Amino acid sequence: MSAATDETLRVILADDHPIFLIGLRVVLEQDPLVKVVAQASSPGELTKCLKDHACDVLVTDFMMPAxxxxxxxxxxxxxxxxxxxxPIVVVTMLNNAALFRDMLALGINGLLSKASLAGELPAAIQSIRNHQIYVADSVTQVMQDAGEYGAETLIPYEQLSPKESEVLRLLAAGRSVGEIAAYLNRSKQTVSAQKVNAMRKLGLANDSALFIYLQEHGLT
Known part of the structure; x- marks a missing residue:
């Protein structure tokens, strides 16, 4: 990426929710010096976009179902x-200080909340232009609170939607995504999305973390 601030930034967007992809694009393209060159809605699509399109910044969701x-x-x-x-800018609905620390340790360049997209994303892009790291105030507050109290506050299991809770209960019983889809008469894509949405809300990064969470809460 050029150090000049008056050159167009080529951006690749990645998010599995179409509404957020639209929102990301609308916010970014308010800046006349930003051009979205590709969009992806899965890890596989993102890999292909990165191979096929030269870009200066990646703006991506943290978790996408596949x-x-x-x-x-x-x-x-x-x-x-x-x-x-x-440069990588991560936008997320997560509220987990440990994951925030892990993301920053990987060398990402921006970390912000989807809840404050309109105000934070332009600021993050400006930081990228200035070769600076951008961490949103809301993220910083979560990390500071975790440091003060020793633990992150996650959304309680009870606040998941009924369908998300149902999927997690069946996963805890040892069923695969395919088996759950057949049992509930839903598509595998729908069940996978409900699983990932639940993991987002609970602040869980992967299947191992999910299994540990289910064990700790007596759901297995």
Whole structure:
């Protein structure tokens, strides 16, 4: 990426929710010096976009559902390994200080909340132009609170939607996503999305963390 601040930034967007992809694009393209060159809605699509399109910044969700890949840290590790100089801005609904620390340790360049997208994303892009790290105030507050009290506050299990809770209960019983889809008469894509949405709300990064959570809460 050029150090000049008056050159157009080529951006790749990645998010599995179409409404957020639209929102990201609308916010970014208010800046005449930003051009969205590609969009992805899964890890596989993101990998292809990065191969096919030269870009200056990646703006990505932390977790996106896929058949065998919903580990956000692993996805970021892979992108960083293959594109070590590419600035990465992560937007997330998570509220987990430990995961925030892990993401920043991977060398991402921006970390912000989807809840404050309109105000934070332009600020993050400006920081990228200035070769600076951007951490949103809301993220900083979560990390400070965790340091003060020793633990992150996660959304209680009871606040998951009924369908998300149902999927987690069946996963805890040892059923696969495919088996759950057949049992509930839903598509595998729907069940996978409900699983990942639940993990987002609970602040869980991968299947191992989910299994531990289910064990600790007596759901297995």
């Amino acid at each position: 058949d065998q890949q919903n580990d956000g840290l692993r996805l970021l590790e892979r992108v960083r390994r293959h594109y070590p100089q590419l």
